[in-house]
Amino acid sequence: MSPDRFAALWRSLLPIGRAGRDGGYVRHSWAAADLECREWFAEEALDRNLTVDTDGNGNLFAWWGDPTAADAVVTGSHLDSVPHGGAYDGPLGVVSGLLAIDELRERGVTPRRPIGLVVFTEEEGARFGVACLGSRLLTGAMDPARARKLTDRDGVSLAEAMARADADPDRLGPDPARLGRIGAFVELHIEQGRALVDLDAPVGVASAIWPHGRWRMDFTGEANHAGTTRMTDRRDPMVTFAAAVLAANEEARRQDAHATVGRVEATPNATNAIASTVAAWLDARAADEATLESLVDAVRRRADERAAHDGTGFALTPESESPTVEFDTALRDRIAARLGQAPVLPTGAGHDAGVLAAHVPTAMLFVRNPTGVSHAPAEYASDADCALGVNALADTLEELAC
Ligand code: GLV
Ligand code: MN
Ligand code: MN
Numbered sequence: 390m391s392p393d394r395f396a397a398l399w400r401s402l403l404p405i406g407r408a409g410r411d412g413g414y415v416r417h418s419w420a421a422a423d424l425e426c427r428e429w430f431a432e433e434a435l436d437r438n439l440t441v442d443t444d445g446n447g448n449l450f451a452w453w454g455d456p457t458a459a460d461a462v463v464t465g466s467h468l469d470s471v472p473h474g475g476a477y478d479g480p481l482g483v484v485s486g487l488l489a490i491d492e493l494r495e496r497g498v499t500p501r502r503p504i505g506l507v508v509f510t511e512e513e514g515a516r517f518g519v520a521c522l523g524s525r526l527l528t529g530a531m532d533p534a535r536a537r538k539l540t541d542r543d544g545v546s547l548a549e550a551m552a553r554a555d556a557d558p559d560r561l562g563p564d565p566a567r568l569g570r571i572g573a574f575v576e577l578h579i580e581q582g583r584a585l586v587d588l589d590a591p592v593g594v595a596s597a598i599w600p601h602g603r604w605r606m607d608f609t610g611e612a613n614h615a616g617t618t619r620m621t622d623r624r625d626p627m628v629t630f631a632a633a634v635l636a637a638n639e640e641a642r643r644q645d646a647h648a649t650v651g652r653v654e655a656t657p658n659a660t661n662a663i664a665s666t667v668a669a670w671l672d673a674r675a676a677d678e679a680t681l682e683s684l685v686d687a688v689r690r691r692a693d694e695r696a697a698h699d700g701t702g703f704a705l706t707p708e709s710e711s712p713t714v715e716f717d718t719a720l721r722d723r724i725a726a727r728l729g730q731a732p733v734l735p736t737g738a739g740h741d742a743g744v745l746a747a748h749v750p751t752a753m754l755f756v757r758n759p760t761g762v763s764h765a766p767a768e769y770a771s772d773a774d775c776a777l778g779v780n781a782l783a784d785t786l787e788e789l790a791c
Contacts, residue, residue: 390492390779392772398484399775402429403476413473413766417541418511418522419447419550426468426480430508433487439506444567445560446526447510447551453490454503460572462500462790464489464782465507467523467741471515475768477579481756483508485577485779492783500790502572509741516541516550519709520603524741528748529563536561568748573720573789576742577754577782579770583761584734591774592781594725595716595753597735598743599647600681601674602710606633606650606692609702612657612665623663624700627655629692630667633703636691637671637684646675646684647737670708674737678713714743717750724752727788728781738763754781 406422408415416422427449434441434451441451450456450463466482486506493500510523517539525531537548537558548558585593608626634650641648653669671688675681689705696703725731734755745751756778760767770778 390488390776390783392776394491395484395488395776395779396772398433398488399772402426402480402484405429406470408473411473411766414470414476415472416468416470417472417516418469419547419554419556420516423469424554427508430468430483434506437487437490439490444527444564445557445562446523446564447556448523448527449508451506452503453505454500456503456505457570458503459570461503461505461570462573462575462786463505463507463571464575464577464786465505465509465741466576466578467509467512469511469513469515471513471764473766474513474764475579475762475766477758477768477770478581478763479512479578481579481770481775481778482577485775485782488779489783489786492779493787496783496787498787498791500786502790504786504790505571512741514603514709517547518603520711520739521741521744524744526561527564528568528744529565530744530747533561571745571749574742574745574749574751575724575754575782575785575789576740576751577756577778578740579763579768580755580758581736581738581763583758585732585755585757586759586761588732590732591757591777592728593732593734593755593757594721594728595736595742595755596721596733597716598711598714598739599674599676599735599737600678600711600713601672601737601739602681602685603708604671604673604685605706605708606630606669606671607702607704607706608633608667608669608696610663610665610699613663615661615663618663625663626667626699626701627664629696629699629701629703630669632695633688633692634669636695637673637688640684640687640691641673644675644680644684644687646673646680648673648684648688671705711739711743714746716742716746716752720750720752723788724754724785727784731781752785754778754785
């Protein structure tokens with residue numbers, strides 16, 4: 390696959406959902422840009438004579454070979470984004486999947502096993518709060534009744550959002566028959582750090598995903614006047630919130646883990662009024678589950694202590710939790726060998742592959758990202774590296790399906 394071939398298909402997707410302000414992407418599930426991305430995918434798949442179908446969770450599938458046959462080799466990723474995210478996180482795996490099928494056909498390959506390409510819904514959890522929502526629903530890791538009630542920032546439920554997009558929310562839920570037909574899953578993804586840059590390698594293979602999760606933090610206090618309320622009389626939840634953010638940062642550094650508070654909503658959000666409530670979201674990740682638990686416990690304890698000092702309220706509620714994932718070692722080693730001993734690396738980022746890994750032998754390929762930036766507009770991979778990624782994915786599918 391040439392870099393120009395990659396670039397031509399890549400460019401056809403780029404205009405959809407690009408937000409003018411910073412060149413980042415806003416592609417939230419079931420909203421207009423996501424629906425346009427889905428149409429783009431269906432058209433590209435049909436142009437290739439693939440059979441397109443959708444499960445009850447909005448996960449889109451395209452099949453080369455019999456969609457009802459067992460032991461399929463499936464690749465894919467997602468097309469939704471974080472708010473003002475980069476172009477590559479998710480779409481690179483989908484575009485590469487389409488092009489890997491082109492590449493295999495041009496090689497004259499006839500797969501013995503069906504090859505599937507999937508676009509998972511709401512991988513980022515950017516709209517409804519739960520990461521990898523589509524793959525969790527497919528595998529039964531998420532209760533469909535709970536999913537239907539999840540709401541976005543405007544109070545629109547997942548059920549309502551699906552209905553507005555002509556999708557039936559009553560069909561949400563596990564699909565063991567479909568899952569049972571998948572014999573192997575491989576997700577290609579842009580690397581979200583600089584490990585491959587440091588190793589001078591365009592493509593790597595994943596070993597593991599750090600355990601991680603999201604917790605909602607609710608701080609409550611008393612709304613009052615900024616100019617007349619004595620400092621000693623205040624019950625200001627913003628102060629408790631600030632202390633919790635600092636505690637999370639300190640604890641993550643101390644425990645060699647990662648903690649981020651990237652989203653906050655204050656009420657009433659007025660310059661000259663003490664806030665009545667602050668809601669914020671803690672994203673925490675660590676190399677092992679014991680450290681993750683210890684990190685979150687420490688944040689909870691320190692925020693509780695600070696709330697007692699400030700006369701405020703504090704509550705921590707889990708929204709989305711993902712255990713450690715160790716990818717199938719036999720599959721990983723087989724792919725790394727086929728790719729000429731590609732480097733093997735762990736990641737702190739979550740993926741649908743991590744959810745699938747509990748059910749199906751699963752692997753991931755990473756493509757070098759020279760900026761090392763992800764979830765932001767500076768996320769980048771060169772066309773040349775992306776074309777090498779397509780070839781690596783084609784090699785992998787050929788190894789597994791032929
Ligand atoms: C998804 O990209 C995540 O790791 O949050
Ligand atoms: Mn992401
Ligand atoms: Mn992703």
